[in-house]
Amino acid sequence: MTNELLNPSAAAEYLGSTQSTLSKWRMSGSGPAYIKVGHQVRYARTDLEAWVASCRRESTSHNAA
Template sequence: MPPRYLRTPDASKFVGLSIRTLEKHRIYGTGPRYSKLGGRVVYRVDELQAWVDSAARAHTSDTTARVIPAAARRSPMIPPSPVRREER
């Protein structure tokens, strides 16, 4: 049986993350393995499951599991907003 492929919207539902978060993981290289077919990003179901399983833990202090970092909230290409201080 050939592997089943999911596009980003279905893959995000499969792993329980938003589409944008899954895209950010792809950009930063912290997400599941993917392929590009005809310019479209697809994920193999077994790769998604392996990525989720790699973070499985037995208890809260389990250090043997891989830590999947949270996707960055800001694009590295966008500079942070200037901080304004109120005059006293």
């Protein structure tokens, strides 16, 4: 099975965010990994899933190691 690539609109919908937020994350170097092919930006679904998992916190006092 191949890894599904999502455009920014579909990726934003998957994350419950906006295309604008994804753009800001790309500019700041935060957010999920993305793929740039020419002028097109794509997100691998597995990268989005991994990024969401990395954001998981046990409590508000939990700091990333």
